[in-house]
Amino acid sequence: MEGLLSILRRLKQPPECEVRLLLLGLDNAGKTTLLKQLAAEDISHITPTQGFNIKSVQSSGFKLNVWDIGGQRKIRPYWRNYFENTDVLIYVIDSSDRKRFEETSLELAELLEEEKLAAVPLLVFANKQDLMTASPASELAESLNLHTIRDRMWQVQACSALTAEGVQDGMTWVCRNIKFRKR
Amino acid sequence: MFSLMANCCSWLKRWREPARKVTLVMVGLDNAGKTAAVRGIQGENPQDLAPTVGFSKVDLKQGKFEVTIFDLGGGKRIRDIWKNYYSESHGVVFVVDSSDVQRIQETRETMAQVLQHPRIAGKPVLVLANKQDLEGALAEADIIENLSLEKLVNENKCLCQIEPCSAILGCGKKVDKSIKKGLSWLLSNIAKDYEAIAERVQKDTAEQRALEEQDKKERAERVRRIREERWENGNALKSVRFVSCCLHHVCVF
Numbered sequence: 001m002e003g004l005l006s007i008l009r010r011l012k013q014p015p016e017c018e019v020r021l022l023l024l025g026l027d028n029a030g031k032t033t034l035l036k037q038l039a040a041e042d043i044s045h046i047t048p049t050q051g052f053n054i055k056s057v058q059s060s061g062f063k064l065n066v067w068d069i070g071g072q073r074k075i076r077p078y079w080r081n082y083f084e085n086t087d088v089l090i091y092v093i094d095s096s097d098r099k100r101f102e103e104t105s106l107e108l109a110e111l112l113e114e115e116k117l118a119a120v121p122l123l124v125f126a127n128k129q130d131l132m133t134a135s136p137a138s139e140l141a142e143s144l145n146l147h148t149i150r151d152r153m154w155q156v157q158a159c160s161a162l163t164a165e166g167v168q169d170g171m172t173w174v175c176r177n178i179k180f181r182k183r
Numbered sequence: 184m185f186s187l188m189a190n191c192c193s194w195l196k197r198w199r200e201p202a203r204k205v206t207l208v209m210v211g212l213d214n215a216g217k218t219a220a221v222r223g224i225q226g227e228n229p230q231d232l233a234p235t236v237g238f239s240k241v242d243l244k245q246g247k248f249e250v251t252i253f254d255l256g257g258g259k260r261i262r263d264i265w266k267n268y269y270s271e272s273h274g275v276v277f278v279v280d281s282s283d284v285q286r287i288q289e290t291r292e293t294m295a296q297v298l299q300h301p302r303i304a305g306k307p308v309l310v311l312a313n314k315q316d317l318e319g320a321l322a323e324a325d326i327i328e329n330l331s332l333e334k335l336v337n338e339n340k341c342l343c344q345i346e347p348c349s350a351i352l353g354c355g356k357k358v359d360k361s362i363k364k365g366l367s368w369l370l371s372n373i374a375k376d377y378e379a380i381a382e383r384v385q386k387d388t389a390e391q392r393a394l395e396e397q398d399k400k401e402r403a404e405r406v407r408r409i410r411e412e413r414w415e416n417g418n419a420l421k422s423v424r425f426v427s428c429c430l431h432h433v434c435v436f
Contacts, residue, residue: 106406109399124237137236137256138263145402146237147267148395153239156261173233 018063019178020085024111025092026104027071030127033161034092035068038171043162048072052082060175066090076107083116088123088174093144095126095135095158105144112149121177122146122154123170127161134158153177202244205373206251206384208268210297211278212290213258216313219350220278220362221254226355236261238268248370252276262293269302270387273373273380276309276365279326281347282317287329294330298339302387306380307342309369311362316349323347344368 023031032053036043039055049070057064069082089111093104111117126140137156141147146154155173159166209217218239219229225241235256243250253268255261275297279290297303312326323345327333336343346365353359373380 102402102406103409106403134260136260136263137258138261141237141261141264142267145395145399147264149238150240153237155235155237155256157236169233176231176233177239 017061018065019087019174021064021066021088021090021174022082022086023066023068023090023092024079025071025125026094026100026107027073028097029071029092029094029104030125030161031068031071031092034125034127034159034167035066037161037164037167038064038066050075057171059171062175062178064171064174079111080114080116083114086117086120087178088121089117090123090125090170090174092125092127092161093140095129095140097128101143108144112152119152121152121174122149123174124154124156125161125167125170126156126158129158130160130163130165202247202249203374203377204249204251205273205370206253206271207274207276207369208253208255208265208272209276209278210255210265210293211257211311212280212283212286212293213256214283215257215278215280216311216350217254217257217276217278220276220311220313220348221252223350223354223358224252224362224366226358229351229354234258238264245366245370248374250370265297266300266302267391269300270391271384272303272306273384274307274309274369275303275341276311276369278311278313278350279330280314281312281320281322281326282314284319284321287321287326291330295335298335298341303341304339305341307369307372308336308344309365310343310345311350311365312345312347313350315347316352342372 023035025031027048032046032049033043035053035055036046038057049068051070053068055066055068057066067082069079091108091111094100112122124140124144124146126134126137129135137158140156146156155170155177157166157170157173159170161167209221211217213234218232218235221239221241222229222232225243235254236258237256239254241252241254243252253272255265255268277294277297280286283290298308310326310330310332312321312323314320321329327345332343332345335341344365346361346368348359348361348365350359350362
């Protein structure tokens with residue numbers, strides 16, 4: 001009987017260390033590649049995401065549930081269906097595509113104004129660069145308008161989803177800075 | 184007796200003052216211990232931190248002050264964002280890794296840039312000479328000399344206090360006493376000149392916000408135009424295809 005009760009209780013209250021991460025960004029930023037890289041899966045055949053992908057990964061004692069949502073413009077309005085209970089927002093940008101920096105900064109600015117994402121910490125993965133040639137984080141921060149953010153913590157992490165360089169460092173930051181939101 | 188009453192009066196006076204909002208900016212080279220110091224003050228574990236390449240903020244109440252501390256990344260490639268936070272700040276906390284003798288020149292140059300900035304010069308500065316627990320850490324006097332601190336603060340008219348400390352050793356009530364002491368020094372000196380500093384903060388912040396707003400509008404406009412062009416190009420391409428398709432049919436006939 002007690003066993004049943006405790007099972008029920010466990011069902012009702014998710015374990016403390018479960019974390020919901022939301023992976024967003026423009027189309028072709030590399031969100032799905034990053035997700036597969038996190039789950040140590042094959043990354044050779046990746047097509048544009050039409051809906052979403054989800055993977056659970058264990059990292060430093062946390063169970064990270066990572067949601068990767070398709071980034072094409074016509075499906076961006078659906079992003080809002082996934083905002084609820086997000087612990088960390090991970091925004092992926094293609095650092096080599098400077099032409100779209102302004103577009104991506106605009107999408108990000110809209111996300112940061114969402115009530116359901118208020119005060120949620122932000123990790124920006126500056127994807128598609130090897131760390132040696134990465135443009136300075138300060139430059140990136142200013143072109144994405146991160147320096148005007150005052151209501152949440154943010155971090156820039158240069159990475160290459162293709163070689164996995166920098167990916168783990170980003171997740172380490174996530175794990176060390178999660179503050180559980182009161183459920 | 185009189186002094187007791189006078190004390191009471193001044194205490195009462197202080198008690199009736201409204202809470203004061205103070206913003207501090209925390210800077211210094213990477214690995215100096217900025218985040219550790221902030222965590223300690225906040226009552227959280229100052230160990231096992233990831234390097235900050237960005238921004239985090241803590242709010243705390245200290246006596247009559249509602250303090251906000253901006254903790255900024257210190258690495259070479261992120262330092263350029265510091266200037267964006269100066270106008271809002273009433274004072275500066277500059278953290279130095281006292282054991283990193285090799286980078287003391289870099290520390291000096293970086294500190295000079297901060298204090299000379301027009302939006303910082305004249306504001307009070309607390310220098311935390313951190314990592315005193317490590318072997319070979321420079322003592323207070325050596326740091327003052329190596330940073331030419333006296334000259335620097337005099338030139339920029341910044342009130343300055345230096346506190347040797349070890350941010351890693353404790354947190355909450357057990358946080359290094361010198362950190363607490365330094366923080367209260369900084370706050371009481373901001374309080375002494377509060378009206379003037381607050382006015383300056385307000386004016387500078389308003390100026391900066393206006394620029395940011397302008398920039399945001401221009402960006403939105405540019406993106407709108409690019410999207411329109413893309414749409415038009417898409418349509419143009421479609422009509423070209425349509426025309427060539429028609430021509431093809433005509434030729435076949």
